[in-house]
Amino acid sequence: MNRHTKHLYVFGPFRFDPEERLLMRDGNPVSLGPKVLETLLLLVENAGHLVDKDELMKRVWPDAFVEEGNLNKNIFVLRKTLGQWDGSLEYIETVPKRGYRFVAPVNHVSEMEARTQSQPEPLLGAYLIGKKVSHYRVLELLGGGGMGLVYKAEDLKLGRRVALKFLPEDLASDPLALERFEREARAASALNHPNICTIYAIEEHDKQPFIAMELxxxxxxxxxxxxxxxxxxxxxxxxxxxxxxxxxxxxxxxxxxxxxxxxxxxxxxxxxxxxxxxxxxxxxxxxxxxxxxxxxxxxxxxxxxxxxxxxxxxxxxxxxxxxxxxxxxxxxxxxxxxxxxxxxxxxxxxxxxxxxxxxxxxxxxxxxxxxxxxxxxxxxxxxxxxxxxxxxxxxxxxxxxxxxxxxxxxxxxxxxxxxxxLRPAVRGKIGVGRSVLASVVAFLVIGAALWFTRSHRSTEGRAPGEAASTHCEFKRERRDWRRNFARWQVAGLRRSAGNPCSVD
Structure with a gap:
C-alpha cells in the first residue's frame, strides 16, 4: 500500500509545493501564472543541471507550438519575482543558445519539516490593505496561489463583505488570456446555485483585472x-x-x-x-x-x-x-x-x-x-x-x-x-446529526488522535531511548493516518447500518 507524504522544494526564503503549484515566501503566497509555475517546477526539479530550452517549451506547452519568446517571458517573470538573495547569488542562470540552470541551493524536504523551518515576515500583497479599490475597501489578505491573490473587502455601495481575487500580473498583461478570462468569468457569474461560490462582478484596478465574489x-x-x-x-x-x-x-x-x-x-x-x-x-x-x-x-x-x-x-x-x-x-x-x-x-x-x-x-x-x-x-x-x-x-x-x-x-x-x-440504509441509524463541517473535521483528525493514544501507551515504562524511538515511529505512521482512519470510521458504519447497499 502506497504512502503519500508531501514534499516541498525550499530555496532561500521560498517554499514551492509541486503538487499544488504554489510558491510561498516566508509562509505567504506569491502570485504567479500556471505556466510560470510549471517553468519553475522543471528548473527546480533539475536544480544544478542544464535544462534545454526546447525541452522546457515542450514540457510547459506540451500541446501547443510556441515561440521562444514565451519561455523568455516566463524566465523574466521568475527572475523578477525571485530576485537575488544572499547579496549576489542569482537563482536562474542563462546558458547561451542552450537553456537555463537553477543555480541556487535547493532542499527537498517534507511539508512538516518546512513548517518548522519557516520564519514569517510581513505579508506579500499587503500594500492594498486599507486602500479603496473601485467601490471596495480592502480589509485583509486572505491568501492566494497560482491564479492570484485573494483579499477580504467591504463593498461600500451595498454594505456587504466580499472577496476580491486579482489575476497574476503575467496573465493580466496578456491580451489573449485577458480576453478569455473576461469571457469565461462572465459565464461563471451567471451561475446562481447554493453549492457554487457566486461571482458578483469583474472589474479592474491599475490595469489589473479582479473578480468580486462571495466571501x-x-x-x-x-x-x-x-x-x-x-x-x-x-x-x-x-x-x-x-x-x-x-x-x-x-x-x-x-x-x-x-x-x-x-x-x-x-x-x-x-x-x-x-x-x-x-x-x-x-x-x-x-x-x-x-x-x-x-x-x-x-x-x-x-x-x-x-x-x-x-x-x-x-x-x-x-x-x-x-x-x-x-x-x-x-x-x-x-x-x-x-x-x-x-x-x-x-x-x-x-x-x-x-x-x-x-x-x-x-x-x-x-x-x-x-x-x-x-x-x-x-x-x-x-x-x-x-x-x-x-x-x-x-x-x-x-x-x-x-x-x-x-x-x-x-x-x-x-x-x-x-x-x-446509499442514503436509506443509513438514515436515522447513525445517531444525532452534526454539521457537515464538524463531521469532516472529526473525520480528518480522529485518526491522528487514536495513533497518538496508541503511541503514548506503548511508550509507558520504556527507557528514554526506546520511548524516543517509538515517538519517531509514531511520527512516520501519523502521516498515513487518513488511510487507517478511513478503515475505522467505515467499520463503525457497517456495525451501525448493517450490510452495505448496492447500486443498480
Whole structure:
C-alpha cells in the first residue's frame, strides 16, 4: 500500500509545493501564472543541471507550438519575482543558445519539516490593505496561489463583505488570456446555485483585472487535511458517518450539475476547490478561473488589436489544453484533448477515492510520473485498500474513475442519483446529526488522535531511548493516518447500518 507524504522544494526564503503549484515566501503566497509555475517546477526539479530550452517549451506547452519568446517571458517573470538573495547569488542562470540552470541551493524536504523551518515576515500583497479599490475597501489578505491573490473587502455601495481575487500580473498583461478570462468569468457569474461560490462582478484596478465574489467563512477540504495532524480529538464518537460523507458528495454533484447545464466545465475539481462553510454548506470554488489555465499562446498568436469572432472563439477554446492539478487530472486532461463534463466527474471521483481509501489514486515522485500513472495504471479499488467500504460507494467511485469517458457517469445527475441510493440504509441509524463541517473535521483528525493514544501507551515504562524511538515511529505512521482512519470510521458504519447497499 502506497504512502503519500508531501514534499516541498525550499530555496532561500521560498517554499514551492509541486503538487499544488504554489510558491510561498516566508509562509505567504506569491502570485504567479500556471505556466510560470510549471517553468519553475522543471528548473527546480533539475536544480544544478542544464535544462534545454526546447525541452522546457515542450514540457510547459506540451500541446501547443510556441515561440521562444514565451519561455523568455516566463524566465523574466521568475527572475523578477525571485530576485537575488544572499547579496549576489542569482537563482536562474542563462546558458547561451542552450537553456537555463537553477543555480541556487535547493532542499527537498517534507511539508512538516518546512513548517518548522519557516520564519514569517510581513505579508506579500499587503500594500492594498486599507486602500479603496473601485467601490471596495480592502480589509485583509486572505491568501492566494497560482491564479492570484485573494483579499477580504467591504463593498461600500451595498454594505456587504466580499472577496476580491486579482489575476497574476503575467496573465493580466496578456491580451489573449485577458480576453478569455473576461469571457469565461462572465459565464461563471451567471451561475446562481447554493453549492457554487457566486461571482458578483469583474472589474479592474491599475490595469489589473479582479473578480468580486462571495466571501466564505470556513475551510477547504485541502486545509482540513493539512491541519488535521495538529488538531486534537479524543472522542471516538465524533466519526464522519457515511450519511455525512454523502451530504458532501451530493452537494458537490448538485453544484456540478447546475454548472454543466449552463455549459460550464470546472476542469480543476480537487480538495482545495471544495469549501466547507461554517454552516455546513459545500461551495465549489473557482469556476471560470480554472478554465483560464487552458489558454496558451500558439504559433498563430492573436495580435493585441484582435477583434473577437467565431474563429477566435474556437481558437481560445482549443489552444493548449493541459490543465489541472497533476494528482487530480483525468486521462483526457493529461493527453491535452478537448474536455467535457465527464472530466469534472473523474476529478471528483479522485477526491472521493482519497477520502475513503486514505490515499490518492495516482501518485508519483514528480508531476510527469503522476500523469503517466493516470494514463497507464489502474488504481486499486477503494475496497481493496479498505475492505470495510460499502460495495455501493466502491462501485460509484470505480465508475467515476473509468479511463474511457463513455463508461463513466454521463451527467452529474446520474452520479448524484446513485449517491442518493446509499442514503436509506443509513438514515436515522447513525445517531444525532452534526454539521457537515464538524463531521469532516472529526473525520480528518480522529485518526491522528487514536495513533497518538496508541503511541503514548506503548511508550509507558520504556527507557528514554526506546520511548524516543517509538515517538519517531509514531511520527512516520501519523502521516498515513487518513488511510487507517478511513478503515475505522467505515467499520463503525457497517456495525451501525448493517450490510452495505448496492447500486443498480
Amino acid at each position: 466564505l467563512e470556513g475551510e477547504t477540504l485541502r486545509e482540513l487535511v493539512s491541519s488535521a495532524s495538529s488538531r486534537a480529538s479524543r472522542d471516538p464518537t465524533n466519526l464522519l458517518q457515511l450519511d455525512k460523507l454523502l451530504d458532501v458528495a451530493i452537494q458537490v454533484t448538485e453544484g456540478l450539475e447546475a454548472a454543466h447545464r449552463k455549459g460550464i466545465i470546472h476542469r480543476d475539481i480537487k480538495p482545495a476547490n471544495i469549501f466547507v462553510t461554517t454552516h455546513g454548506q459545500i461551495k465549489i470554488l473557482d469556476f471560470g478561473l480554472a478554465k483560464l489555465q487552458e489558454s496558451e499562446i500558439s504559433v498563430e498568436r492573436i495580435a493585441t488589436e484582435h477583434k473577437p469572432n467565431r474563429e477566435s472563439e474556437l481558437h481560445l477554446t482549443r489552444t493548449g489544453a493541459t490543465i489541472g492539478t497533476a494528482g487530480y487530472m483525468s486521462p483526457e486532461q493529461v493527453r491535452g484533448e478537448m474536455l467535457d463534463t465527464r472530466t469534472d466527474l473523474f476529478n471528483f471521483g479522485l477526491v472521493l477515492y482519497e477520502m475513503v481509501a486514505g490515499q490518492r489514486a495516482f501518485t508519483g515522485g514528480t508531476a510527469p510520473l503522476v500523469r503517466e500513472a493516470i494514463l497507464k495504471h489502474t488504481p486499486a479499488s477503494p475496497r481493496e485498500l479498505n475492505t470495510e467500504i460499502p460495495a455501493g460507494l466502491d462501485a460509484i467511485i470505480n465508475k467515476a474513475l473509468e479511463k474511457d469517458r463513455a463508461l463513466r457517469y454521463q451527467p452529474a445527475a446520474e452520479m448524484r442519483a446513485h449517491l442518493e441510493k
